[in-house]
Amino acid sequence: MVEMTGVLNPRGTWVADRCSIAKALDVVRTRSAFLILREAFYGTTRFADFAERADISEPVAAARLRELVEHGLLELGDYRAPGQRTRREYRLTRKGEELFPVLAALMQWGDRWENDGGRVELRHRDCGEPVEVALRCAAGHELGPSDLELARKPKA
């Protein structure tokens, strides 16, 4: 597993009270939040479509959308296509977009372990090749959890 180094070793001596994983999960707390985000990445923008396509009730969809807007992952604005009336639409912000690797990693794991390979796949739009989520170090080595260590960051 991940090796604890320096002041982080052994694990029993410190409290993970500023853990970024926990903080990320304070924002995206529930299955329904992840599914709302999935739909935003799939191009859904309108309230009723989120509820239907994520297969959740409208009250739950409303609560999740509100939280995701409050935390800055989605923004709600008025948009108007030429010749159409104005619509309220939810769109991903940069902060929301950067969560995509989490969803892609869940999809990759679900494909392999819970869904018989899965029925859809992510491909690179330009070259058509299938897409993978990988852990890599700055020197370009591709890694699994046993290749990793956890270290205190040097002070900036």
Added chain:
Amino acid sequence: MVEMTGVLNPRGTWVADRCSIAKALDVVRTRSAFLILREAFYGTTRFADFAERADISEPVAAARLRELVEHGLLELGDYRAPGQRTRREYRLTRKGEELFPVLAALMQWGDRWENDGGRVELRHRDCGEPVEVALRCAAGHELGPSDLELARKPKA
């Protein structure tokens, strides 16, 4: 955003009832499940340590550990170090280990958006370089969500 292609275009015409993301989240449903897994990756093996280090109550830890064992992400066995008495320990299975990119992606996002850069980092144990979660296609291109399309998999 991700472009829908082929029979998946437009999004409104199909139901995501076999979605691998949803199926993954049926297994790892809660913040506490992710935090238990974090601890397993950090080397925690004993019941009381999971509860304490993930900062969750013992009943919640017991429920999550049981679910993760039932779904095959952890296994519970008897282990004995030389000269010590036997202990019941939880260890990650291959299925559990392969969830690591999800946690690494949550950490990366949390570092950047919710934690002021974060205080710890994952490094490659051999070369010491920091580790990143990246989306890449089989041809080696590094990608963001806007470079992607979603396609029906060809039948095997």
